[in-house]
Amino acid sequence: MAEARRMPSETAPAGLRERKKEETRRLLREGAARLFAERGFEGTTVADIAACANVSVRTFFRYFDSKEALLLPDGIKVFAHVEDALAGRPADEEPLDAVCNALLAAAEPFAASTLTALGHPLEDIENVVTGRLVQAFSAFEERLTVLVRRRLPADTPDADLRAAVIAGAALSTVRAVLRTRRARRASGMTETGPAPLPRAFEILREIGSAGRP
Incomplete structure (x- = not known):
């Protein structure tokens, strides 16, 4: 007592x-x-x-x-957001599509919410935010590979390698978008057409389907 x-x-x-x-x-x-x-x-x-x-x-x-760390949630929170988004994807969805859609749901809101919270779309801050996102996504590639592996059928040939390739390709696409957006802004280009991240995933899928009968 x-x-x-x-x-x-x-x-x-x-x-x-x-x-x-x-x-x-x-x-x-x-x-x-x-x-x-x-x-x-x-x-x-x-x-x-x-x-x-x-x-x-x-x-x-x-x-x-x-x-710089003040501009975004820490990497753990970023990954938790991606993990939740991936867990919510349909079980029968193609693994690459599931990962791309999960990253699509998770990536853009972080930069947008940070700039909104600051109240000013300052270019120097936005550049740092995109760079910080690149670092954050790079940090959990191995963890994402594990999640992708769990979505693959048990009899998938080279499942560990396939999961690593899918995770790496999807994250590289996000990094490519962030770098391209930063370079475009630095050169004074105005973005037109589809939002860059969805378009980048379209390009990734096109590359993946090239050569298929």
């Missing part, structure tokens, strides 16, 4: 610490958003962001590894 009475008081400090951490994380993100909008991404330093949240630079680095 005495042990049971101690448990609430023992867990309360941990809960309070977590709430304080979340509050600090929120203040850092909100402060960064204001400063990026006022000064631009390049004109804002980590020290500026920390001061805006009334914390030290050392504290900042306990929460984020760089100011």
